[in-house]
Amino acid sequence: MRAVTWQGTRHVSVEDVPDPTIQQPSDAIIRITSTAICGSDLHLYEVLGPFMTQGDVIGHEPMGIVEAVGAGVSHVRPGDRVVVPFTISCGDCAMCSHGLQSQCETTQVTEYGSGAALLGYSKLYGQVPGGQAEYLRVPHADYGLIKVGTELPDENYLFLSDILPTAWQAVEYADAPTKGTLAVVGLGPVGQLAARIARHRGVEVLGIDPVPERRTMAARHGIEVFDLAEDTVGEIRERTEGRGPDAVVDAVGMEADGSPFAGLAQTVAGKLPDAIARPLMENAGVDRLAALHSVIDLVRRGGTISLSGVYGGAASPMPLLTMFDKQIQLRMGQCNVRSWTDDLLPLVEDPADPLGVGDLVTHRLPLEEAAVGYDLFQKKHDGCIKVVLDPTIAPAPSV
């Protein structure tokens, strides 16, 4: 089959790889019909090279049709249309029972001290072949797979795999009071959806992003938007009676604009041999923390910060004095995808599209054009906000 493979920093290519097969009774094989590129894939593309092996199949936001199931899978059958969560979880262990599927004790990657294994997401998360491919093997399919209807287009359901529950969890964790104010820092796909979810729940939302098209898209959904500028924090504080918002979602992550020093550390780490770079990245402060620091500055005293942006440096410096003095509550983590499915399914099936899932994808490309998709999404060229790769459409003939 054809699959998107990681080849090196800022280098992915579509290659022939062996078709996946059922390896465990709890596996299923899915024929992929849509598979999105996530901001987390950009971290693999740019920063997390030391944890990747050339040829790794990447991608973790897929959906499609069940092709085959192992003997232990009864909840889905061949022919069913399903969405695949990016967190691989068993549904039975103590962590899953607490609704913490991203900490699943059955799939935890103990070698790296990580939580649940993830699809297509580096050695840190189990090096499981990912879903930007024609076919995908899904472990723990009986619990993981989300069965969906056949009427609506893929885009209604696709984001149940990751960014929609991630955004929902970000808003839950932010816990802004109804009629309160939530700032969403970063208006990429996760920030867009978090902002819309909070708006849908009656919270006033202020969104911040340096990219004009992303601000325009958020504004279409009733979000008051701000550019990233020297005085943005002051402007928002003024807008919130001098206190700052009740809660802030960080939907930026480790590659924030405006962190020159850590940016250099990331570049240097990316050029070292993996065996040297890996401990450096695990033990040093390599995150670009501009967004996180502005979030700590921005939130009101006693407010909550909800981090959905992914951070990776074990010693990234944090302003503990300010955090303690401001009495900040901090909540974070990979998404517990299956915890939020029941809340989200009716919303994505609602013809009124209350979360605007029909207004997010800017590019739908053949799987074969994955390299173009990664480049557009990372550089934010051509108004790119969300890319979906489609293994079922043939690439445009080259001229």
Ligand SMILES: NC(=O)c1ccc[n+]([C@@H]2O[C@H](COP(=O)([O-])OP(=O)(O)OC[C@H]3O[C@@H](n4cnc5c(N)ncnc54)[C@H](O)[C@@H]3O)[C@@H](O)[C@H]2O)c1
């Ligand atoms: N917790 C989870 O389970 C989970 C799931 C999905 C994605 N993520 C993470 O969420 C983050 C966002 O993902 P995305 O898909 O929206 O990606 P993205 O890269 O498109 O979004 C990041 C946005 O932040 C903006 N930005 C950069 N620096 C900024 C700054 N200093 N202040 C304000 N905005 C800034 C960028 O312009 C961009 O629009 C990534 O770190 C990703 O890894 C986490």
Ligand SMILES: [Zn+2]
């Ligand atoms: Zn993701």
Ligand SMILES: [Zn+2]
């Ligand atoms: Zn579990």
